[in-house]
Amino acid sequence: MNKQTRELNRMNNDLDKLLYLENNPAMTDIICYLRGANISEYNQEIIRQDLLEMVLSAQERNENIETVIGTDYKTFCDEIIATFPPKSLKEKMIGFFDAISLGLSVFCAINIILSNETFVLIHNLIVGEPLNFEIDVTAGLIVSLLIAFIAAFGIVNFIMKKSFEIGSLFHNNTSAILIVLGSISIFLVIGWFGRNTIFTVNIFIALFFSFALYLTHRLLSRI
Amino acid sequence: MIPSQMLKGTLEGCILKVICYNETYGYEISQALQKYGFQDISEGTIYPLLLRLEKNGLVTTQSRESPLGPKRKYFKITPLGESTLESFFSNWKELENAVNQLFQSGGQKHE
Numbered sequence: 143m144n145k146q147t148r149e150l151n152r153m154n155n156d157l158d159k160l161l162y163l164e165n166n167p168a169m170t171d172i173i174c175y176l177r178g179a180n181i182s183e184y185n186q187e188i189i190r191q192d193l194l195e196m197v198l199s200a201q202e203r204n205e206n207i208e209t210v211i212g213t214d215y216k217t218f219c220d221e222i223i224a225t226f227p228p229k230s231l232k233e234k235m236i237g238f239f240d241a242i243s244l245g246l247s248v249f250c251a252i253n254i255i256l257s258n259e260t261f262v263l264i265h266n267l268i269v270g271e272p273l274n275f276e277i278d279v280t281a282g283l284i285v286s287l288l289i290a291f292i293a294a295f296g297i298v299n300f301i302m303k304k305s306f307e308i309g310s311l312f313h314n315n316t317s318a319i320l321i322v323l324g325s326i327s328i329f330l331v332i333g334w335f336g337r338n339t340i341f342t343v344n345i346f347i348a349l350f351f352s353f354a355l356y357l358t359h360r361l362l363s364r365i
Numbered sequence: 366m367i368p369s370q371m372l373k374g375t376l377e378g379c380i381l382k383v384i385c386y387n388e389t390y391g392y393e394i395s396q397a398l399q400k401y402g403f404q405d406i407s408e409g410t411i412y413p414l415l416l417r418l419e420k421n422g423l424v425t426t427q428s429r430e431s432p433l434g435p436k437r438k439y440f441k442i443t444p445l446g447e448s449t450l451e452s453f454f455s456n457w458k459e460l461e462n463a464v465n466q467l468f469q470s471g472g473q474k475h476e
Contacts (some may be wrong), residue, residue: 195437196408199392211409221413225420 143183143363150187157194165197165207168215171305175219178302181226182233189222216306240362245294247355249287254348263345276342282332284340289332293325366404377414378453379403381446384424388441391415415440423449 143151161169172193176186193211200210211218229237254260259277266273383389383397391408394415398406418424423446431437442450 191436192412192438195431196391196412199431199437200408210407212407218409218413222416225413225416 144365147184147187150184150191154187154190154194157191157198160198160201161194162201162206165201168207168211169193169197172211172215172219174302174305175216176223178299178305179219179223180228181223182229185226189226236362236365240359241295242291243355243359243362245291246287247352247359249290250348250352250355253283254345254352260345275345277345277348278339279341279343281338281340282334286329286332290329372403375457376403376406376411377418378450378457380411380414380418381423381442381450381453384440385442385447385450388427388439390437390439394440418446422446 158169173186173190176189179186196210197207200206254277257277259274263273263275265271379398379401380394383394389397391412395406395408395411398411415424419426419440422443424440424442427439427441428436429439
């Protein structure tokens with residue numbers, strides 16, 4: 143997200159807080175659908191600003207979002223999206239590698255922090271025993287990483303494209319909690335059965351790798 | 366109520382006509398259209414059309430402070446918009462004439 147888009151995003155986030163509770167779910171579904179559209183982030187924020195202006199003005203007139211936009215949000219969004227140029231290949235590639243960098247960076251950081259070797263290292267540091275800076279990279283970890291990435295891209299795309307159909311599912315906390323718990327269970331099973339070490343890596347190199355990926359994300363997100 | 370299929374193709378010209386009088390914004394345009402008999406034309410209905418008019422260079426926009434929260438987008442017709450409006454109206458007259466001819470004098474069976 144470049145500076146101009148970030149600024150617009152920040153302004154829109156502030157305006158978002160002024161929405162009445164009754165208008166929030168529909169607005170969230172619309173923005174979610176726009177996020178999945180093949181248009182630039184800047185144009186997404188421009189549309190968001192226009193829609194917020196419409197809905198906030200409607201609120202002042204004691205009208206709701208349905209009065210302004212109607213009830214067929216999908217057709218409304220599709221008509222808007224059609225008026226903007228699609229993302230260029232460059233924009234798509236930057237977005238893809240940005241998501242990969244951030245995801246991998248967070249995944250590495252979590253695994254370094256939560257690994258057994260880190261706990262042993264901290265323990266040994268406290269009690270003064272010999273230190274081992276090597277972390278095991280297991281088959282389960284690599285499989286989990288691949289599944290997490292594919293699932294994340296698949297799920298996010300699905301939610302964005304079908305936000306109007308499944309929006310109500312995620313407005314219900316019980317369903318969302320069940321989905322999260324189900325996903326955690328799958329990763330625990332993979333983690334348990336895939337304990338074979340493929341290779342080891344020095345904890346400082348792993349931390350540096352995670353940090354470098356995070357910097358890459360910061361760099362790409364500013365283009 | 367005018368069916369949406371019938372409105373397609375004519376609404377853009379009508380929006381241009383409203384804008385040609387003076388700079389105006391979405392809600393005001395929808396209110397003006399309703400006043401002229403275009404029922405159920407909300408701000409949301411005309412928003413994609415306004416974006417298309419802007420994209421095609423028929424109107425320009427300018428954001429100005431609004432008393433109700435976010436900045437309001439004002440639309441102004443361009444010289445290209447004015448010539449498009451003229452050609453829209455002449456096309457409309459042609460269509461109106463043809464439909465009237467058919468219904469008033471050509472309603473009988475073909476010979």
